[in-house]
Amino acid sequence: MNKYNICVVGSGYVGLVTGSCLAELGHRVVCVDSDRKKLSALKAGKIPIYEPGLPEIIKRCRKLGRLHFAASVKEGLNPPGQRADVVFIAVGTPPRADGSADLSAVEAVAEEIAKNIKDYTVVVDKSTVPVETGDWVSRTISRFNKKGVPYDVVSNPEFLSEGTAVKDFLNPDRIVLGVTSARAEKVMRGLYASLPGPVIVTDVKSAELIKHASNSFLATKISFINAVSALCEKVGADVSQVAHGMGLDKRIGPLFLRPGIGFGGFCFPKDLEAFYWISKQKGYDFSLLKAVKDINEFQKSWVIRKVEEKLWNLEGKTIALLGLAFKPHTDDMRFAPSVDIAQMLSQRRVKIRATDPVAMPRAQEMPAMKGVTFCRNAYECVKGADCLVLITEWPQFKDLDLKRAFKIMRTPLLLDGRNLYDPAKARAAGFTYCGVGK
Ligand SMILES: NC(=O)c1ccc[n+]([C@@H]2O[C@H](COP(=O)([O-])OP(=O)(O)OC[C@H]3O[C@@H](n4cnc5c(N)ncnc54)[C@H](O)[C@@H]3O)[C@@H](O)[C@H]2O)c1
Numbered sequence: 001m002n003k004y005n006i007c008v009v010g011s012g013y014v015g016l017v018t019g020s021c022l023a024e025l026g027h028r029v030v031c032v033d034s035d036r037k038k039l040s041a042l043k044a045g046k047i048p049i050y051e052p053g054l055p056e057i058i059k060r061c062r063k064l065g066r067l068h069f070a071a072s073v074k075e076g077l078n079p080p081g082q083r084a085d086v087v088f089i090a091v092g093t094p095p096r097a098d099g100s101a102d103l104s105a106v107e108a109v110a111e112e113i114a115k116n117i118k119d120y121t122v123v124v125d126k127s128t129v130p131v132e133t134g135d136w137v138s139r140t141i142s143r144f145n146k147k148g149v150p151y152d153v154v155s156n157p158e159f160l161s162e163g164t165a166v167k168d169f170l171n172p173d174r175i176v177l178g179v180t181s182a183r184a185e186k187v188m189r190g191l192y193a194s195l196p197g198p199v200i201v202t203d204v205k206s207a208e209l210i211k212h213a214s215n216s217f218l219a220t221k222i223s224f225i226n227a228v229s230a231l232c233e234k235v236g237a238d239v240s241q242v243a244h245g246m247g248l249d250k251r252i253g254p255l256f257l258r259p260g261i262g263f264g265g266f267c268f269p270k271d272l273e274a275f276y277w278i279s280k281q282k283g284y285d286f287s288l289l290k291a292v293k294d295i296n297e298f299q300k301s302w303v304i305r306k307v308e309e310k311l312w313n314l315e316g317k318t319i320a321l322l323g324l325a326f327k328p329h330t331d332d333m334r335f336a337p338s339v340d341i342a343q344m345l346s347q348r349r350v351k352i353r354a355t356d357p358v359a360m361p362r363a364q365e366m367p368a369m370k371g372v373t374f375c376r377n378a379y380e381c382v383k384g385a386d387c388l389v390l391i392t393e394w395p396q397f398k399d400l401d402l403k404r405a406f407k408i409m410r411t412p413l414l415l416d417g418r419n420l421y422d423p424a425k426a427r428a429a430g431f432t433y434c435g436v437g438k
Helices: 013-024 036-043 054-063 073-077 104-116 133-144 165-170 182-191 204-235 239-247 268-281 287-300 302-311 337-347 360-364 378-382 402-408 423-428
Strands: 005-009 028-032 067-070 086-089 121-125 151-155 175-178 199-202 318-322 351-355 387-390 413-416 432-435
Touching: 005 013, 005 073, 005 104, 013 028, 013 054, 013 067, 013 086, 013 165, 028 073, 036 067, 054 067, 054 165, 073 086, 073 104, 086 104, 086 182, 104 121, 104 133, 121 133, 121 182, 133 151, 133 204, 151 175, 151 182, 151 204, 175 182, 175 204, 199 204, 204 239, 204 268, 204 287, 268 287, 287 302, 287 337, 302 337, 302 387, 302 413, 302 432, 318 337, 318 378, 337 351, 351 360, 351 378, 378 402, 413 423, 423 432
Parallel strands: 005 028, 005 086, 028 067, 086 121, 121 151, 175 199, 318 351, 318 387, 387 413, 413 432
Antiparallel strands: none
16 A cells, blocks of 8 residues: 655644544654644644544554644645645634635635645645535635646545544545546545545535535434424324334435434534535525524524423523533534523523533633533532433433432433433433423
8 A cells, every 4th residue: 555645734623533544544644733722732642632542543653653743734745854745624614604614724725735835746625615615726726836836636525423533534434535637536545545435536526515415414314303303292202213113214214313402513503504505606595404404493492492391480490411512422512502502591590500521621611601500420410400401412421320310409300302311211210301302
Protein backbone atom coordinates (compact mmCIF):
# COMPACT_ATOMS: atom_id res chain seq x y z
CA MET A 1 0.00 0.00 0.00
CA ASN A 2 1.28 3.50 -0.87
CA LYS A 3 1.87 5.79 2.09
CA TYR A 4 0.96 9.41 1.52
CA ASN A 5 1.85 12.70 3.14
CA ILE A 6 -1.39 14.27 4.28
CA CYS A 7 -2.43 17.62 5.72
CA VAL A 8 -5.82 17.88 7.46
CA VAL A 9 -7.06 21.43 8.03
CA GLY A 10 -9.51 21.67 10.93
CA SER A 11 -8.86 19.38 13.92
CA GLY A 12 -12.37 19.08 15.32
CA TYR A 13 -14.66 16.05 15.61
CA VAL A 14 -14.13 15.17 11.94
CA GLY A 15 -10.63 16.48 11.19
CA LEU A 16 -8.98 14.99 14.25
CA VAL A 17 -10.59 11.59 13.71
CA THR A 18 -9.77 11.68 9.98
CA GLY A 19 -6.14 12.67 10.54
CA SER A 20 -5.57 10.22 13.38
CA CYS A 21 -7.20 7.30 11.57
CA LEU A 22 -5.24 8.02 8.37
CA ALA A 23 -2.06 8.00 10.48
CA GLU A 24 -3.24 4.72 12.00
CA LEU A 25 -3.43 3.35 8.43
CA GLY A 26 0.25 4.21 8.04
CA HIS A 27 0.16 7.62 6.32
CA ARG A 28 2.14 10.62 7.57
CA VAL A 29 -0.32 13.24 8.75
CA VAL A 30 -0.15 16.84 9.94
CA CYS A 31 -3.37 18.13 11.53
CA VAL A 32 -3.80 21.91 11.41
CA ASP A 33 -6.05 24.12 13.50
CA SER A 34 -6.36 27.87 13.83
CA ASP A 35 -7.65 27.61 17.41
CA ARG A 36 -4.49 28.23 19.48
CA LYS A 37 -5.95 26.74 22.65
CA LYS A 38 -6.98 23.54 20.89
CA LEU A 39 -3.62 23.28 19.17
CA SER A 40 -1.56 23.67 22.32
CA ALA A 41 -3.75 21.08 24.05
CA LEU A 42 -3.15 18.66 21.17
CA LYS A 43 0.57 19.32 21.15
CA ALA A 44 0.63 18.68 24.91
CA GLY A 45 -1.04 15.31 24.35
CA LYS A 46 -4.47 16.40 25.57
CA ILE A 47 -7.48 15.43 23.45
CA PRO A 48 -9.97 18.31 23.28
CA ILE A 49 -13.00 16.15 22.44
CA TYR A 50 -14.52 13.04 23.96
CA GLU A 51 -14.40 10.28 21.37
CA PRO A 52 -13.97 6.63 22.42
CA GLY A 53 -10.79 5.02 21.04
CA LEU A 54 -9.30 8.28 19.75
CA PRO A 55 -6.78 9.03 22.54
CA GLU A 56 -5.14 5.62 22.12
CA ILE A 57 -4.72 6.08 18.34
CA ILE A 58 -3.33 9.59 18.73
CA LYS A 59 -0.85 8.46 21.38
CA ARG A 60 0.31 5.52 19.27
CA CYS A 61 0.66 7.47 16.02
CA ARG A 62 2.50 10.35 17.67
CA LYS A 63 4.93 7.90 19.21
CA LEU A 64 5.52 6.37 15.79
CA GLY A 65 6.13 9.87 14.39
CA ARG A 66 3.24 9.61 11.94
CA LEU A 67 0.99 12.30 13.45
CA HIS A 68 1.91 15.94 14.00
CA PHE A 69 0.08 19.18 14.70
CA ALA A 70 0.61 22.60 13.14
CA ALA A 71 -0.81 26.11 13.45
CA SER A 72 -0.99 27.06 9.77
CA VAL A 73 -1.86 25.58 6.41
CA LYS A 74 1.59 26.64 5.18
CA GLU A 75 3.30 24.60 7.90
CA GLY A 76 0.88 21.69 7.48
CA LEU A 77 1.45 21.49 3.72
CA ASN A 78 5.23 21.76 3.93
CA PRO A 79 6.53 20.12 7.11
CA PRO A 80 10.35 19.75 7.31
CA GLY A 81 11.59 17.52 4.51
CA GLN A 82 8.12 16.72 3.21
CA ARG A 83 5.30 17.99 1.04
CA ALA A 84 1.67 17.02 1.36
CA ASP A 85 0.26 14.95 -1.52
CA VAL A 86 -3.26 15.40 -0.21
CA VAL A 87 -4.89 18.14 1.84
CA PHE A 88 -8.25 17.67 3.54
CA ILE A 89 -10.54 20.59 4.33
CA ALA A 90 -12.37 19.61 7.54
CA VAL A 91 -13.38 22.97 8.98
CA GLY A 92 -16.81 23.82 10.32
CA THR A 93 -19.69 24.81 8.03
CA PRO A 94 -22.10 26.24 10.62
CA PRO A 95 -25.57 27.50 9.79
CA ARG A 96 -26.20 31.17 9.05
CA ALA A 97 -29.34 32.83 10.40
CA ASP A 98 -31.20 32.11 7.13
CA GLY A 99 -30.34 28.38 7.28
CA SER A 100 -27.67 28.46 4.55
CA ALA A 101 -24.22 27.03 5.28
CA ASP A 102 -21.52 29.50 6.25
CA LEU A 103 -18.65 28.51 3.93
CA SER A 104 -16.28 31.32 4.84
CA ALA A 105 -13.86 28.97 6.64
CA VAL A 106 -13.81 26.65 3.61
CA GLU A 107 -13.00 29.61 1.34
CA ALA A 108 -10.28 30.90 3.68
CA VAL A 109 -8.62 27.48 3.76
CA ALA A 110 -8.86 27.10 -0.04
CA GLU A 111 -7.07 30.44 -0.44
CA GLU A 112 -4.31 29.36 1.97
CA ILE A 113 -3.90 26.07 0.14
CA ALA A 114 -3.62 27.88 -3.20
CA LYS A 115 -0.86 30.11 -1.86
CA ASN A 116 1.17 27.28 -0.37
CA ILE A 117 1.07 24.28 -2.72
CA LYS A 118 4.33 23.63 -4.54
CA ASP A 119 3.52 20.59 -6.68
CA TYR A 120 0.48 18.54 -7.76
CA THR A 121 -1.87 18.32 -4.76
CA VAL A 122 -5.23 16.66 -4.25
CA VAL A 123 -7.51 19.04 -2.36
CA VAL A 124 -10.24 17.07 -0.61
CA ASP A 125 -13.39 18.55 0.80
CA LYS A 126 -14.36 16.53 3.87
CA SER A 127 -16.59 19.19 5.43
CA THR A 128 -20.30 18.87 4.74
CA VAL A 129 -21.07 21.43 2.08
CA PRO A 130 -23.87 22.34 -0.33
CA VAL A 131 -23.72 21.14 -3.91
CA GLU A 132 -21.42 23.22 -6.14
CA THR A 133 -19.02 24.08 -3.30
CA GLY A 134 -16.35 22.04 -5.11
CA ASP A 135 -16.64 24.43 -8.07
CA TRP A 136 -16.17 27.40 -5.72
CA VAL A 137 -13.17 25.80 -4.03
CA SER A 138 -11.62 25.13 -7.43
CA ARG A 139 -12.24 28.73 -8.58
CA THR A 140 -10.75 30.08 -5.35
CA ILE A 141 -7.63 27.96 -5.72
CA SER A 142 -7.07 28.97 -9.34
CA ARG A 143 -7.45 32.66 -8.39
CA PHE A 144 -4.75 32.56 -5.70
CA ASN A 145 -2.51 29.88 -7.22
CA LYS A 146 -0.35 32.42 -9.07
CA LYS A 147 2.29 29.92 -10.20
CA GLY A 148 -0.29 27.61 -11.78
CA VAL A 149 0.66 24.58 -9.64
CA PRO A 150 -1.53 21.63 -10.75
CA TYR A 151 -4.23 20.43 -8.37
CA ASP A 152 -7.51 18.52 -8.32
CA VAL A 153 -10.51 19.08 -6.09
CA VAL A 154 -12.23 15.98 -4.67
CA SER A 155 -15.42 15.69 -2.62
CA ASN A 156 -15.05 12.98 0.02
CA PRO A 157 -17.93 13.46 2.46
CA GLU A 158 -17.66 11.99 5.94
CA PHE A 159 -20.38 9.76 7.39
CA LEU A 160 -18.99 9.08 10.86
CA SER A 161 -21.20 9.51 13.91
CA GLU A 162 -19.85 11.09 17.06
CA GLY A 163 -19.46 8.51 19.81
CA THR A 164 -18.55 5.78 17.30
CA ALA A 165 -16.41 7.96 15.03
CA VAL A 166 -13.23 5.87 15.06
CA LYS A 167 -15.11 2.65 14.39
CA ASP A 168 -17.17 4.32 11.66
CA PHE A 169 -14.10 5.78 9.97
CA LEU A 170 -12.21 2.49 9.98
CA ASN A 171 -15.26 0.40 8.97
CA PRO A 172 -17.22 2.62 6.57
CA ASP A 173 -20.46 1.51 4.92
CA ARG A 174 -19.08 3.20 1.81
CA ILE A 175 -16.36 5.61 0.77
CA VAL A 176 -17.66 8.29 -1.58
CA LEU A 177 -15.18 9.93 -3.93
CA GLY A 178 -16.42 12.76 -6.13
CA VAL A 179 -13.56 13.29 -8.58
CA THR A 180 -12.66 15.22 -11.71
CA SER A 181 -9.61 13.24 -12.83
CA ALA A 182 -8.26 9.70 -12.95
CA ARG A 183 -5.10 10.97 -11.23
CA ALA A 184 -7.01 12.19 -8.18
CA GLU A 185 -9.09 9.00 -8.10
CA LYS A 186 -5.92 6.89 -8.01
CA VAL A 187 -4.51 8.88 -5.08
CA MET A 188 -7.78 8.71 -3.14
CA ARG A 189 -8.20 4.99 -3.74
CA GLY A 190 -4.61 4.51 -2.56
CA LEU A 191 -5.26 6.50 0.58
CA TYR A 192 -8.14 4.27 1.64
CA ALA A 193 -6.82 1.02 0.12
CA SER A 194 -6.65 -0.83 3.43
CA LEU A 195 -10.20 0.05 4.54
CA PRO A 196 -13.12 -2.31 4.01
CA GLY A 197 -16.35 -1.11 2.39
CA PRO A 198 -17.19 -0.26 -1.20
CA VAL A 199 -15.67 2.79 -2.89
CA ILE A 200 -18.22 4.79 -4.88
CA VAL A 201 -16.73 7.07 -7.50
CA THR A 202 -18.93 9.90 -8.76
CA ASP A 203 -18.69 13.43 -10.10
CA VAL A 204 -18.09 16.10 -7.44
CA LYS A 205 -21.67 17.45 -7.35
CA SER A 206 -23.20 13.99 -6.90
CA ALA A 207 -20.82 13.27 -4.01
CA GLU A 208 -21.80 16.55 -2.34
CA LEU A 209 -25.47 15.67 -2.79
CA ILE A 210 -25.00 12.14 -1.38
CA LYS A 211 -24.01 13.65 1.98
CA HIS A 212 -26.80 16.21 2.26
CA ALA A 213 -29.40 13.75 0.94
CA SER A 214 -28.26 11.00 3.35
CA ASN A 215 -28.45 13.18 6.45
CA SER A 216 -31.76 14.67 5.40
CA PHE A 217 -33.18 11.21 4.74
CA LEU A 218 -32.10 9.97 8.18
CA ALA A 219 -33.64 13.07 9.78
CA THR A 220 -36.83 12.35 7.81
CA LYS A 221 -36.97 8.82 9.23
CA ILE A 222 -36.67 10.18 12.77
CA SER A 223 -39.32 12.83 12.24
CA PHE A 224 -41.59 10.28 10.58
CA ILE A 225 -41.55 7.95 13.58
CA ASN A 226 -41.88 10.93 15.93
CA ALA A 227 -45.02 11.99 14.05
CA VAL A 228 -46.34 8.42 14.32
CA SER A 229 -45.55 8.52 18.06
CA ALA A 230 -47.76 11.61 18.47
CA LEU A 231 -50.65 9.74 16.87
CA CYS A 232 -49.95 6.68 19.05
CA GLU A 233 -50.29 8.83 22.17
CA LYS A 234 -53.64 10.16 20.95
CA VAL A 235 -55.14 6.71 20.30
CA GLY A 236 -53.40 4.71 23.06
CA ALA A 237 -51.16 2.64 20.76
CA ASP A 238 -47.50 1.77 21.42
CA VAL A 239 -45.03 3.31 18.96
CA SER A 240 -42.34 0.76 19.86
CA GLN A 241 -44.57 -2.01 18.58
CA VAL A 242 -45.44 0.01 15.49
CA ALA A 243 -41.76 0.75 14.76
CA HIS A 244 -40.84 -2.91 15.26
CA GLY A 245 -43.57 -4.00 12.87
CA MET A 246 -42.48 -1.43 10.29
CA GLY A 247 -38.76 -2.08 10.64
CA LEU A 248 -39.00 -5.78 9.85
CA ASP A 249 -39.91 -4.78 6.29
CA LYS A 250 -36.54 -4.94 4.51
CA ARG A 251 -37.48 -1.93 2.40
CA ILE A 252 -37.84 0.15 5.58
CA GLY A 253 -35.31 -1.36 8.03
CA PRO A 254 -35.25 -0.93 11.82
CA LEU A 255 -32.60 1.78 12.19
CA PHE A 256 -33.50 5.42 12.89
CA LEU A 257 -37.06 4.40 13.76
CA ARG A 258 -36.66 5.21 17.45
CA PRO A 259 -38.98 7.93 18.68
CA GLY A 260 -37.68 10.49 21.14
CA ILE A 261 -37.49 14.14 22.03
CA GLY A 262 -36.12 15.18 18.63
CA PHE A 263 -32.81 15.03 16.82
CA GLY A 264 -29.96 17.44 17.43
CA GLY A 265 -26.19 17.65 17.10
CA PHE A 266 -23.94 19.47 14.67
CA CYS A 267 -25.15 17.56 11.59
CA PHE A 268 -28.84 16.79 11.13
CA PRO A 269 -30.38 20.17 12.03
CA LYS A 270 -27.91 22.26 10.03
CA ASP A 271 -27.60 19.88 7.08
CA LEU A 272 -31.37 19.66 6.76
CA GLU A 273 -31.61 23.47 6.76
CA ALA A 274 -28.73 23.87 4.31
CA PHE A 275 -30.18 21.24 1.95
CA TYR A 276 -33.56 23.00 2.02
CA TRP A 277 -31.85 26.34 1.41
CA ILE A 278 -29.68 25.22 -1.52
CA SER A 279 -32.63 23.43 -3.15
CA LYS A 280 -34.66 26.63 -2.92
CA GLN A 281 -31.80 28.69 -4.27
CA LYS A 282 -31.59 26.35 -7.24
CA GLY A 283 -35.35 26.72 -7.87
CA TYR A 284 -36.84 23.69 -6.09
CA ASP A 285 -39.01 24.06 -3.01
CA PHE A 286 -38.10 20.88 -1.06
CA SER A 287 -41.08 21.34 1.28
CA LEU A 288 -40.74 17.82 2.75
CA LEU A 289 -37.58 19.00 4.54
CA LYS A 290 -39.46 21.89 6.08
CA ALA A 291 -42.05 19.47 7.47
CA VAL A 292 -39.24 17.29 8.88
CA LYS A 293 -37.86 20.32 10.71
CA ASP A 294 -41.29 21.42 11.99
CA ILE A 295 -42.01 17.95 13.38
CA ASN A 296 -38.64 18.00 15.13
CA GLU A 297 -39.32 21.39 16.72
CA PHE A 298 -42.73 20.17 17.93
CA GLN A 299 -41.13 17.02 19.33
CA LYS A 300 -38.74 19.03 21.49
CA SER A 301 -41.78 20.46 23.31
CA TRP A 302 -42.89 16.92 24.30
CA VAL A 303 -41.25 17.29 27.73
CA ILE A 304 -43.04 20.59 28.42
CA ARG A 305 -46.43 19.28 27.28
CA LYS A 306 -46.10 16.15 29.43
CA VAL A 307 -44.77 17.87 32.50
CA GLU A 308 -47.55 20.47 32.39
CA GLU A 309 -50.12 17.72 31.95
CA LYS A 310 -48.82 15.90 35.04
CA LEU A 311 -47.60 18.65 37.38
CA TRP A 312 -50.05 21.49 36.60
CA ASN A 313 -48.14 24.71 37.53
CA LEU A 314 -44.42 24.53 36.90
CA GLU A 315 -43.23 27.66 38.72
CA GLY A 316 -40.86 26.69 41.51
CA LYS A 317 -40.98 22.98 40.74
CA THR A 318 -37.71 21.08 40.32
CA ILE A 319 -36.99 19.07 37.21
CA ALA A 320 -34.00 16.74 36.86
CA LEU A 321 -32.51 16.25 33.41
CA LEU A 322 -30.54 13.04 33.00
CA GLY A 323 -28.24 13.57 30.02
CA LEU A 324 -27.33 16.74 28.16
CA ALA A 325 -25.37 15.66 25.07
CA PHE A 326 -27.44 15.17 21.91
CA LYS A 327 -26.61 11.46 22.01
CA PRO A 328 -24.65 9.08 24.25
CA HIS A 329 -20.85 8.67 24.05
CA THR A 330 -20.15 12.25 23.03
CA ASP A 331 -19.54 15.55 24.80
CA ASP A 332 -20.95 17.54 21.86
CA MET A 333 -23.62 20.02 22.99
CA ARG A 334 -24.12 21.77 19.63
CA PHE A 335 -27.86 21.93 18.86
CA ALA A 336 -28.60 19.40 21.62
CA PRO A 337 -32.36 19.18 22.38
CA SER A 338 -31.48 19.51 26.08
CA VAL A 339 -30.61 23.17 25.48
CA ASP A 340 -34.03 23.99 23.97
CA ILE A 341 -35.75 21.99 26.70
CA ALA A 342 -33.81 23.78 29.46
CA GLN A 343 -34.75 27.13 27.89
CA MET A 344 -38.44 26.22 27.69
CA LEU A 345 -38.36 25.11 31.33
CA SER A 346 -36.57 28.20 32.60
CA GLN A 347 -39.11 30.41 30.80
CA ARG A 348 -41.64 28.68 33.09
CA ARG A 349 -39.42 29.44 36.11
CA VAL A 350 -38.62 25.79 36.80
CA LYS A 351 -35.60 24.91 38.93
CA ILE A 352 -33.47 22.76 36.65
CA ARG A 353 -30.94 20.21 37.84
CA ALA A 354 -28.89 18.30 35.29
CA THR A 355 -26.14 15.75 34.91
CA ASP A 356 -24.22 14.12 32.08
CA PRO A 357 -21.27 11.70 32.22
CA VAL A 358 -19.08 13.79 29.85
CA ALA A 359 -20.92 16.80 28.40
CA MET A 360 -21.21 18.94 31.56
CA PRO A 361 -18.06 21.04 31.04
CA ARG A 362 -19.31 22.11 27.60
CA ALA A 363 -22.87 22.64 28.88
CA GLN A 364 -21.60 24.83 31.73
CA GLU A 365 -20.00 27.18 29.19
CA MET A 366 -23.29 27.78 27.36
CA PRO A 367 -25.20 31.00 28.16
CA ALA A 368 -28.48 29.14 27.50
CA MET A 369 -27.71 26.80 30.42
CA LYS A 370 -27.18 29.61 32.92
CA GLY A 371 -29.22 28.95 36.05
CA VAL A 372 -29.01 25.16 35.70
CA THR A 373 -27.64 23.33 38.75
CA PHE A 374 -25.14 20.76 37.53
CA CYS A 375 -24.87 17.57 39.57
CA ARG A 376 -22.14 14.97 39.85
CA ASN A 377 -24.39 11.96 39.28
CA ALA A 378 -27.96 10.87 38.63
CA TYR A 379 -28.90 10.37 42.29
CA GLU A 380 -27.66 13.81 43.32
CA CYS A 381 -29.59 15.18 40.34
CA VAL A 382 -32.98 13.60 41.12
CA LYS A 383 -32.85 14.27 44.88
CA GLY A 384 -35.92 16.32 45.83
CA ALA A 385 -37.06 16.65 42.20
CA ASP A 386 -40.68 16.68 41.05
CA CYS A 387 -39.85 15.06 37.75
CA LEU A 388 -37.02 13.05 36.20
CA VAL A 389 -36.60 13.58 32.47
CA LEU A 390 -34.38 11.11 30.62
CA ILE A 391 -32.78 13.15 27.84
CA THR A 392 -29.78 11.09 26.69
CA GLU A 393 -29.74 7.30 26.70
CA TRP A 394 -26.33 6.83 28.35
CA PRO A 395 -25.79 3.24 29.60
CA GLN A 396 -25.20 4.66 33.13
CA PHE A 397 -28.78 5.95 33.17
CA LYS A 398 -30.20 2.69 31.88
CA ASP A 399 -28.69 1.03 34.96
CA LEU A 400 -30.25 3.60 37.31
CA ASP A 401 -31.66 2.04 40.49
CA LEU A 402 -35.24 3.24 40.04
CA LYS A 403 -36.32 2.21 43.53
CA ARG A 404 -33.53 4.32 45.02
CA ALA A 405 -34.44 7.25 42.76
CA PHE A 406 -38.11 6.93 43.74
CA LYS A 407 -37.25 7.18 47.44
CA ILE A 408 -35.32 10.44 47.12
CA MET A 409 -37.61 12.33 44.73
CA ARG A 410 -40.34 14.69 45.88
CA THR A 411 -42.81 13.61 43.19
CA PRO A 412 -42.19 10.30 41.39
CA LEU A 413 -42.76 11.36 37.79
CA LEU A 414 -40.54 9.84 35.09
CA LEU A 415 -40.62 11.24 31.56
CA ASP A 416 -38.63 8.85 29.42
CA GLY A 417 -37.61 10.96 26.44
CA ARG A 418 -35.77 8.07 24.77
CA ASN A 419 -37.95 5.11 25.79
CA LEU A 420 -34.98 3.72 27.68
CA TYR A 421 -36.76 2.15 30.63
CA ASP A 422 -39.12 -0.77 30.88
CA PRO A 423 -42.46 0.93 31.72
CA ALA A 424 -43.55 -2.02 33.89
CA LYS A 425 -40.35 -1.86 35.97
CA ALA A 426 -40.60 1.92 36.35
CA ARG A 427 -44.21 1.62 37.52
CA ALA A 428 -43.29 -1.24 39.86
CA ALA A 429 -40.66 1.05 41.42
CA GLY A 430 -43.46 3.53 42.19
CA PHE A 431 -43.13 5.98 39.29
CA THR A 432 -45.77 7.60 37.18
CA TYR A 433 -44.16 6.69 33.84
CA CYS A 434 -44.55 8.43 30.47
CA GLY A 435 -42.67 7.22 27.40
CA VAL A 436 -42.73 8.81 23.95
CA GLY A 437 -45.59 7.43 21.84
CA LYS A 438 -46.90 5.12 24.52
N1 LIG B 1 -19.34 16.24 13.83
C1 LIG B 1 -19.81 15.27 13.07
O1 LIG B 1 -20.37 14.26 13.55
C2 LIG B 1 -19.68 15.37 11.58
C3 LIG B 1 -19.88 14.20 10.79
C4 LIG B 1 -19.73 14.31 9.41
C5 LIG B 1 -19.44 15.52 8.83
N2 LIG B 1 -19.27 16.64 9.62
C6 LIG B 1 -18.93 17.89 8.97
O2 LIG B 1 -17.52 18.09 9.09
C7 LIG B 1 -17.22 19.49 9.23
C8 LIG B 1 -16.45 19.73 10.51
O3 LIG B 1 -17.30 19.38 11.60
P1 LIG B 1 -16.72 19.20 13.06
O4 LIG B 1 -17.82 18.63 13.88
O5 LIG B 1 -15.42 18.50 13.00
O6 LIG B 1 -16.49 20.73 13.47
P2 LIG B 1 -15.55 21.31 14.64
O7 LIG B 1 -16.08 22.63 14.95
O8 LIG B 1 -15.44 20.28 15.73
O9 LIG B 1 -14.11 21.41 13.96
C9 LIG B 1 -13.77 22.37 13.03
C10 LIG B 1 -12.35 22.84 13.34
O10 LIG B 1 -11.90 23.67 12.29
C11 LIG B 1 -11.08 24.68 12.86
N3 LIG B 1 -10.97 25.78 11.90
C12 LIG B 1 -11.91 26.68 11.53
N4 LIG B 1 -11.41 27.53 10.61
C13 LIG B 1 -10.13 27.15 10.39
C14 LIG B 1 -9.09 27.63 9.55
N5 LIG B 1 -9.29 28.65 8.74
N6 LIG B 1 -7.89 27.02 9.60
C15 LIG B 1 -7.68 25.97 10.43
N7 LIG B 1 -8.64 25.46 11.23
C16 LIG B 1 -9.83 26.05 11.21
C17 LIG B 1 -11.79 25.05 14.15
O11 LIG B 1 -10.93 25.68 15.06
C18 LIG B 1 -12.26 23.67 14.62
O12 LIG B 1 -11.31 23.08 15.49
C19 LIG B 1 -18.57 20.21 9.16
O13 LIG B 1 -18.82 20.57 7.82
C20 LIG B 1 -19.54 19.12 9.58
O14 LIG B 1 -20.84 19.32 9.06
C21 LIG B 1 -19.38 16.58 10.97
